[in-house]
Amino acid sequence: MKAVVITEPGGPEVLAYQDVPVPEPADGEVLLEVAATAVNRADLLQRAGNYAPPPGASETLGLECSGRIAALGAGVTGWQVGDEVCALLTGGGYAEQVAVPAAQLMHVPSGVDLVTAAALPEVSCTVWSMVFDRAPAADLAPGEAFLVHGGSSGIGTMAIQLAYARGARVFTTAGSAAKLQACRDFGADVAINYRESDFADVIRAETNGAGVDVILDTIGARYLEGNVASLATGGRMVVIGMQGGAVGQLNLGALMTRRASIYAATLRARPLEQKALIVAGTEASVWPLIEAGQVRPVVHEVLPMAEAAEAHRIIEDSSHIGKVLLSAR
Known part of the structure; x- marks a missing residue:
């Protein structure tokens, strides 16, 4: 089969579309014929040599995909060869085939085509588990105020x-x-x-000084002070990215005064048991909203998988709105 290979750490030009061995599904896994995958910023970090896959994970890029089940590993029940699915991956999505634990599969929501479904797993599982699920996540409630940075990104469009x-x-x-x-x-x-306003000043004015109850932050250090200043009493901040740096100064006094909390996490390295719960909760809670037309996957562009380098350039340029997909067909 063909897959996108990182020939050496570097820029988009180090990505090559080459022949590689077909993966074998282990016990509890299925083999998918990939229809499409999506580009995430974690892929760019891995390509540059700054984000190693978890132990035992595929070295191939790709944290989500859609496709059809081609084979079942031992012990897999509830799925059949030919089922159309989308999947949360630990790696391996930039390929024509990928092995994935059956517990990380989700049905394709009705009304969503198979290629577009590749835009759903990573953003929906991340946002659901970090913002709406219960402790240790933020448990955003109806009527509360919510701030997400980078609202036009894949994560942002889903979170909004x-x-x-x-x-x-x-x-x-x-x-x-x-x-x-x-x-x-x-x-x-x-x-x-x-670029024109201090977000903390705007939030202070818009909320009459009360602040927001939950913040989903992909920026990190550069926004830390403004985020803490924007939290309401009892506010919760969830950090899932560090585009603006990893090290900043935290005003503990401001945090204590607000009786606020900060939670930081990633999804990729979580154990299978946790991912299985997140996937099940996401499908049960988010898919009905998609099927009712209240939430939709947002796709900026679909490129052939052989053009992965161009897809990475689009993400790096930050000119996109929503997800950039790579089609394997």
Whole structure:
């Protein structure tokens, strides 16, 4: 089969589409014929040599995919060869075939085509588990105020839609007029141009000083001070990215005064048991909203898998709105 291979750490040009061995599904796994995969910022970090896969994971890029089941490993029940699915992966999605634990499979929501379904697993599982699930995540409730940074990203577009659908007041940040309008179209009540305004000042004014109850942050250190200043009493901040740096100063006094909490986590390295629960919870809670038309996958562009380097350039340029997909067919 063919897969995208990192020939050496570096820029997008180090990605090559080459022949590699077909993976064998282990006990409890299935083999998927990949229809499409999606590009995530973690892929860019791994390509550059800054994000090694967890022990035992595939070295091939790709944290999610859609496709059809081609073979069942020993002990797999509830699925059949030919089933159309999407899957949360620990790696391996940039390929024509991938082996994945059956517990990380999800049905394709009705009304979503198989290629587009590749845009769903990573963002929906991340947002659901970090923002809406119960402890240790944020447990965002209807009527609360929610802030997500980078509202036009894959994570951002999903977070805005889910928060809006579940009755939260949604704040977001973005860097252009087109992206700000897209965020409003997805359900953001307040869209803040971070190039022109201090988001913390805007939130303070819009909430009469009360702040927001939950923050989903992909930026990290650069926004730490502003995020803490934006939290309401009892607020919860969930950090899932470090685009703005990993090390910052935390004002513990401000955090204590607000009786607030900060939670930081990734999804990729979690054990199978945890991922299985997240996948099941996401399908049970998010898929009905997709099938009802309240939430939709947002796809910026679909490129052939052989053009993975161009897809990485699009993500690095941050010109996209939603997800960039790679089609294997």
